[in-house]
Amino acid sequence: MxxxxxxxxxxxxxxxxxxxxxxxxxxxxxxxxxxxxxxxxxxxxxxxxxxxxxxxxxxxxxxxxxxxxxxxxxxxxxxxxxxxxxxxxxxxxxxxxxxxxxxxxxxxxxxxxxxxxxxxxxxxxxxxxxxxxxxxxAGGPDAEIRGDAAVSRALRARLEEAGAVLRRQPELHVAAGRVHVAGTMRSQEEIDVVRMVVDSVVGSGFKDDLTVVKEPR
Structure with a gap:
């Protein structure tokens, strides 16, 4: 614009x-x-x-x-x-x-x-x-995305778009309308980014197994 x-x-x-x-x-x-x-x-x-x-x-x-x-x-x-x-x-x-x-x-x-x-x-x-x-x-929530394949594509596209602030991508599984996101991220802030992205697509009802990787001392 x-x-x-x-x-x-x-x-x-x-x-x-x-x-x-x-x-x-x-x-x-x-x-x-x-x-x-x-x-x-x-x-x-x-x-x-x-x-x-x-x-x-x-x-x-x-x-x-x-x-x-x-x-x-x-x-x-x-x-x-x-x-x-x-x-x-x-x-x-x-x-x-x-x-x-x-x-x-x-x-x-x-x-x-x-x-x-x-x-x-x-x-x-x-x-x-x-x-x-x-x-x-004038904006608002995106139209509801239906179907596992469509949801998966939308999530992957949004997460790739957020790649500038994510040092690694999470594991993403979509099956029978259920979204599961997992993996070890490099910081809590990056976990917050992933959660925000997933929530913006499917809402808060997703399974969340994200953790912060422990850096070796």
């Missing part, structure tokens, strides 16, 4: 010359928590968010305990009436054909809620944490 598949294309934007109060009104009206800031050429130059507005002097927010330069910057951000003075810049963005895994990584690492989406350096959308949650919520 790509960014363009989940992003919002209904965009509320603002100019750096607009007032902070106007930005707050747009956020309230449009029910958004951040606005892309565009210059006269419609190029993305920053983002203004609820977090930026929470540092305003109208709320009595203190300047902090940083050095003189840091406090001076905080003073301007908390009192200037222009969006351009308190917006975050340069702004982190993402291309519309990027995978959702990249979105999740950037949002998590940078502790932000949204990313402007670009096409040929032009703003075309916004992708947010909420958009990723919609992808997750």
């Amino acid at each position: 790509r960014v363009q598949d989940v992003m919002s294309t209904r965009l509320a934007t603002i100019s750096p010359e607009h007032s902070v109060w106007h930005a707050a009104q747009i956020m309230l009206t449009e029910h958004v928590s951040g606005l892309p800031v565009l210059d006269d050429a419609q190029a993305l130059i920053g983002m203004v968010t609820e977090g930026d507005l929470l540092r305003r002097s109208e709320l009595g927010t203190p300047l902090g305990d940083g050095g003189v330069q840091e406090r001076a910057r905080a003073y301007v951000k908390s009192r200037s009436w222009k969006v351009g003075a308190l917006m975050s810049a340069p702004v982190l963005s993402i291309d519309e054909d990027a995978p959702l895994s990249q979105v999740a990584m950037l949002l998590g690492l940078n502790r932000i809620k949204r990313l402007p989406v670009l096409r040929d350096a032009r703003l075309v959308g916004i992708v947010s944490r909420a958009d990723l949650l919609k992808v997750i919520s």
Whole structure:
């Protein structure tokens, strides 16, 4: 799945010359928590968010305990009436054909809620944490797999897929609708992976004889 598949294309934007109060009104009206800031050429130059507005002097927010330069910057951000003075810049963005895994990584690492989406350096959308949650919520359990052969194939495929975190594969037996998984794994964490995989395919009613191998001293 790509960014363009989940992003919002209904965009509320603002100019750096607009007032902070106007930005707050747009956020309230449009029910958004951040606005892309565009210059006269419609190029993305920053983002203004609820977090930026929470540092305003109208709320009595203190300047902090940083050095003189840091406090001076905080003073301007908390009192200037222009969006351009308190917006975050340069702004982190993402291309519309990027995978959702990249979105999740950037949002998590940078502790932000949204990313402007670009096409040929032009703003075309916004992708947010909420958009990723919609992808997750649209999922659900796989359809029930019937027949020993089908169950065995599904389990082996899932376990091979988990091979990146399994140093050895368990023994797997499927007969008369009963699943038996056995073998010595290299760690409890790897046993947990196998149990999760089997449970996701057949549920909790399987015979479990997995053990952790004892390493020689």
